[in-house]
Amino acid sequence: MVIFSASLPYTAYAPLHYVLLFPDGRNGWHDSIPLNGFQWDGFGFIQDDENAIGGRRGFARVTMLQFYAYILQHRISEEWILRAGRLLQQFIVDAYACTEQNCLKFIRENQRQLRCDLYNGLQDALNVGDILGNNIGQKMILLLSFQGGERVMGQLYQDAMARVRKFGKSDLFVTFTCNPKWKEITNALFSRQIAKDRPELVTRVFNLKLDTLLKDIKDGVLGNVIVKIWVIEFQKRGLPHAHILLILNEVSKLRTAKHNDSMVSTEIPDLIRHPEVYETVTSCMVHGPCGLDFLNAQCMEQGKCKKRYPRSFSEETRCDVDGYPEYRCRQTRIFVDPKM
Amino acid sequence: MLPPLAPPPEPLRQLLTSNEVDAKDFHQHIRSYNNALAFTFVGANLDTSVAQPGNYTYRLHGELYHRMGSLLPQPGEAPKFAQLYINDPHAELDGRIGNFGDLNRDTLQSLQTMLHACNPYASIYQMAAERLQGGAIELSICLVNDRRTDLRRYNAPTASEVGH
Numbered sequence: 001m002v003i004f005s006a007s008l009p010y011t012a013y014a015p016l017h018y019v020l021l022f023p024d025g026r027n028g029w030h031d032s033i034p035l036n037g038f039q040w041d042g043f044g045f046i047q048d049d050e051n052a053i054g055g056r057r058g059f060a061r062v063t064m065l066q067f068y069a070y071i072l073q074h075r076i077s078e079e080w081i082l083r084a085g086r087l088l089q090q091f092i093v094d095a096y097a098c099t100e101q102n103c104l105k106f107i108r109e110n111q112r113q114l115r116c117d118l119y120n121g122l123q124d125a126l127n128v129g130d131i132l133g134n135n136i137g138q139k140m141i142l143l144l145s146f147q148g149g150e151r152v153m154g155q156l157y158q159d160a161m162a163r164v165r166k167f168g169k170s171d172l173f174v175t176f177t178c179n180p181k182w183k184e185i186t187n188a189l190f191s192r193q194i195a196k197d198r199p200e201l202v203t204r205v206f207n208l209k210l211d212t213l214l215k216d217i218k219d220g221v222l223g224n225v226i227v228k229i230w231v232i233e234f235q236k237r238g239l240p241h242a243h244i245l246l247i248l249n250e251v252s253k254l255r256t257a258k259h260n261d262s263m264v265s266t267e268i269p270d271l272i273r274h275p276e277v278y279e280t281v282t283s284c285m286v287h288g289p290c291g292l293d294f295l296n297a298q299c300m301e302q303g304k305c306k307k308r309y310p311r312s313f314s315e316e317t318r319c320d321v322d323g324y325p326e327y328r329c330r331q332t333r334i335f336v337d338p339k340m
Numbered sequence: 341m342l343p344p345l346a347p348p349p350e351p352l353r354q355l356l357t358s359n360e361v362d363a364k365d366f367h368q369h370i371r372s373y374n375n376a377l378a379f380t381f382v383g384a385n386l387d388t389s390v391a392q393p394g395n396y397t398y399r400l401h402g403e404l405y406h407r408m409g410s411l412l413p414q415p416g417e418a419p420k421f422a423q424l425y426i427n428d429p430h431a432e433l434d435g436r437i438g439n440f441g442d443l444n445r446d447t448l449q450s451l452q453t454m455l456h457a458c459n460p461y462a463s464i465y466q467m468a469a470e471r472l473q474g475g476a477i478e479l480s481i482c483l484v485n486d487r488r489t490d491l492r493r494y495n496a497p498t499a500s501e502v503g504h
Contacts, residue, residue: 013380015461016378016379016380016422016461017374017378017379017380017381018374018378019374019377019378019379019455019459020352020370020373020374020377020451021374022345023348023349023352023454023455023458023459024346024349024458024459024460025458025459025460025461025462026345026346071345075344077344077345077347080347080348080352080353080356080357081345083356083357084356084370085367085370086370086371087370087371087374090371090374191359192359192364192367
């Protein structure tokens with residue numbers, strides 16, 4: 001009987017499964033790829049260029065994450081891998097799962113070096129009531145640097161709460177959504193592609209734009225910011241979305257309705273004076289159509305729009321009963337067809 | 341420096357870039373084409389509780405694994421994945437179409453021919469097939485992650501380096 005061993009080295013993962021992405025069967029990641037300026041001599045890494053810059057903590061090795069990030073760059077000679085559409089999506093998900101799994105494997109095998117005994121007592125105390133049969137197993141402690149792990153999320157939450165305790169509640173809540181029609185994205189797409197065929201491109205453009213926005217905020221476009229807390233979420237169709245909470249200093253705090261209106265607007269802007277804002281608002285920020293004629297609209301619940309549209313006009317900004325401000329929305333007689 | 345990826349051989353390049361009908365069909369079903377030709381299958385303990393219509397979510401429990409079966413199918417089972425590479429090309433293609441019915445036969449055949457020509461793993465399986473016909477009783481293929489051989493240069497492995 002002919003039997004084949006089922007355990008495969010990481011090296012062979014990609015070429016054996018993604019035969020259409022790597023038809024020449026080239027090796028995938030392995031743990032002895034040197035960074036630029038280093039050499040692997042069969043036993044260890046040697047530096048053959050004295051100006052070589054190693055990775056974090058002087059590592060000379062290309063990590064799995066770096067390897068996959070390298071493959072997903074757009075190069076003129078290699079762009080075909082980015083043309084693979086759904087296969088590319090599958091490859092990215094798979095590559096990410098492999099990377100995270102590799103990282104978790106390291107943590108699992110190095111609990112002793114990571115001094116997890118120190119934390120075990122703490123965890124025991126936290127889990128005193130936790131004696132369900134299906135929870136029994138070996139407890140592993142994740143590193144503080146493990147993105148998305150319980151410890152790092154807990155720490156970030158505590159940090160955010162500490163800031164709010166010290167500086168008071170937040171003044172501004174800014175959301176920033178990725179738009180697949182951004183020209184940076186559409187210009188870089190190949191023919192017949194739509195944004196979802198290129199998750200690497202979408203996230204990269206979003207990250208650059210978010211960095212710019214955060215820099216603008218730091219430079220004071222919204223006033224003097226003393227605390228900035230933000231989180232990135234991935235929404236439907238894989239579009240990233242950032243929530244940003246800002247606390248302003250005493251001078252910049254919004255105290256009066258008039259001051260509020262200088263920062264927040266719910267009106268349709270003037271086409272002549274602010275053509276760019278008009279374009280963005282009318283194409284991305286008009287709610288609807290909903291109401292009794294459109295009962296199937298997403299926002300309709302029991303015959304009512306759960307976002308409280310249509311709203312009444314209001315000559316000035318007021319604070320509503322439940323703390324929601326009712327922003328100034330004057331009757332400007334500018335009309336927009338939301339179906340457009 | 342990692343070497344750049346080699347440009348794809350024909351007909352893959354043409355299928356990925358052209359606007360022809362068969363290229364569009366290929367693009368639409370590219371994951372099925374890849375699965376039909378892959379040596380391994382990906383397994384995972386999927387959590388379907390979070391999957392909702394409209395919002396595609398992929399969540400898995402435990403580990404994601406890549407698996408290869410035995411070189412030959414179990415008695416009574418149709419050959420799949422790597423097992424297909426041991427058949428002769430015609431039976432191989434029939435097997436692939438049998439597993440993934442909605443694929444275009446011509447496209448799949450041209451891709452299969454391309455892989456036979458350029459993929460080192462495909463040659464190993466061809467070699468194994470020849471030995472089996474030559475009367476080998478016990479045969480196994482091992483993938484050896486041997487740093488001393490070719491890994492420093494990241495070349496595609498040659499047949500003899502991978503097969504033992």
